[in-house]
Amino acid sequence: MKxxxxxxxxxxxxxxxxxxxxxGYEVLVYDHFASHTxxxxxxxxxxxxxxxxxxxxxxxxxxxHPDVVMHFAAYIQMGESVVNPRKYYDNxxxxxxxxxxxxxxxxxxxxxxxxxxxxxxxPVQVPIPEDHKKEPENPYGETKLSAERMLKWYDKAYGFKSxxxxxxxxxxxxxxxxxxxxxxSHIIPNIISAQLAGxxxxxxxxxxxxxxxxxxxDYIHVLDLAEAFRLSAEKLMTPEAVTTAYNAGTGHGYxxxxxxxxxxxxxxxxxxxKFETRRPGDANELVADSSRLQxxxxxxxxxxxxxxxxxxAYNWHSKK
Numbered sequence: 001m002k003x004x005x006x007x008x009x010x011x012x013x014x015x016x017x018x019x020x021x022x023x024g025y026e027v028l029v030y031d032h033f034a035s036h037t038x039x040x041x042x043x044x045x046x047x048x049x050x051x052x053x054x055x056x057x058x059x060x061x062x063x064x065h066p067d068v069v070m071h072f073a074a075y076i077q078m079g080e081s082v083v084n085p086r087k088y089y090d091n092x093x094x095x096x097x098x099x100x101x102x103x104x105x106x107x108x109x110x111x112x113x114x115x116x117x118x119x120x121x122x123p124v125q126v127p128i129p130e131d132h133k134k135e136p137e138n139p140y141g142e143t144k145l146s147a148e149r150m151l152k153w154y155d156k157a158y159g160f161k162s163x164x165x166x167x168x169x170x171x172x173x174x175x176x177x178x179x180x181x182x183x184x185s186h187i188i189p190n191i192i193s194a195q196l197a198g199x200x201x202x203x204x205x206x207x208x209x210x211x212x213x214x215x216x217x218d219y220i221h222v223l224d225l226a227e228a229f230r231l232s233a234e235k236l237m238t239p240e241a242v243t244t245a246y247n248a249g250t251g252h253g254y255x256x257x258x259x260x261x262x263x264x265x266x267x268x269x270x271x272x273x274k275f276e277t278r279r280p281g282d283a284n285e286l287v288a289d290s291s292r293l294q295x296x297x298x299x300x301x302x303x304x305x306x307x308x309x310x311x312x313a314y315n316w317h318s319k320k
Contacts, residue, residue, distance in 0.1 A: 001025050001067045001068060002025075002026045002068075003025050003027050003028070003067065004061065004066035005020075005027060005030065005070045006031070007030075008030065008031050008046070009031040009041060009046070010036060011177075011180060013029070013031070013070075014036070015222045015226055017029055017044050020230060023230070028046065028060070028064050029044055030046070030060055031049075032073075035182040051071075051096070052090070052091070052095050058102045065106070065108070067108070068108075068236055069099070069112070070112045071099060071112065073091075074091060074095075075091050078118065078140045078141070078185075078282065081140035082138050082280040083280075089139065093147055096113070096147040099111075103160075104160060109158070111160070111161070111163075111236075112162070112229050112236065113147065113148070113163070114165060114167070115147070115148055115164040115167070116141060116144045117168045117169075117218070117286045118138065118283075119134045119166060120135070121134070121137045121141065123285065126285055127251050127287045127289035128287065128289055129289045129292075130247055138280070148164045148245060160243075161236055162236075163243070163244055165245075166245055166246065166247050166288075167220060167247075167248040168218035168248065168250075168288045169217045169218060171219045171222065172222050172303065172309040172313050173222070175315075177316075178313060178316035187217075188309070189313065191263050191271055192263060192267075192317045196318065200273070201260070201274070202273075203274070203275050204277065204282070205277065205279070206275045208278075209284055214255045214257045215256060215284055216255050218286060219259075219309055220288075220304050221304040221309050221312070223303045224300075224304050228293060228297070235297060246290070246292055246293040246296075249290050250290070250304045253286070254306055262307065263314065
């Protein structure tokens with residue numbers, strides 16, 4: 001199978017690209033490289049371009065002729081999306097529309113879309129099933145939900161098949177690749193980086209309606225997430241493929257304080273914590289019901305126990 005990966009130099013995209021390449025898939029990364037360098041891709045082929053660059057995108061699709069596109073190119077900071085929603089609508093929604101239009105023109109009608117648990121907002125049912133009501137708390141989640149809805153209509157109009165993966169908190173690392181966002185907003189790398197640098201870690205919010213007052217999240221190892229994308233791509237190549245969405249998570253939530261304690265346990269060192277007010281747009285608790293993904297695509301989160309996730313991340317950050 002030939003797979004084009006947009007945003008393939010990012011954290012999840014690069015690990016997915018490497019996983020697919022190592023399993024014998026023909027992979028081409030498409031990325032604007034604003035936050036990452038091509039060097040991290042090793043022997044994986046790439047094209048430099050943005051998803052709003054219709055000319056370069058169209059030329060890439062027409063020359064490579066992918067069987068499936070995996071779309072990771074997105075801005076992901078929830079707090080930033082609240083204060084700068086246009087940035088998120090331009091890239092995450094208009095950019096996805098641009099990609100889909102370019103794909104159709106090039107004759108490729110199969111997309112695996114990186115969505116988010118943020119489409120649900122503050123859930124009334126935990127773990128969260130895919131048919132839960134969707135009321136995003138921030139423009140980031142709203143743009144992803146808007147893209148999902150657009151994909152359904154494009155299936156009805158053009159037979160464009162897609163699978164949206166609503167992943168929960170992607171985390172962890174491989175031996176060579178880990179979480180390296182330019183402006184890191186995720187808790188595990190920020191705790192580890194602060195501790196390794198001997199600095200204070202700022203935790204946003206200790207007044208959530210949860211057992212210890214900090215928000216609760218479902219953490220999934222990035223290797224398990226890459227496998228969910230691979231299985232989705234394989235499913236899209238079958239005659240019975242339908243446009244749908246799956247949750248990708250473990251079904252178990254951990255509070256921010258529990259994450260800090262696990263980092264302390266693995267490192268053997270204390271974490272200095274400073275509490276600040278909540279970030280805008282953060283939900284109280286997000287835990288996945290991923291039973292459909294497990295039953296329909298035979299997926300299993302085999303790397304995603306919390307100790308393994310944080311140990312892999314700690315080892316990678318310690319070597320940076």
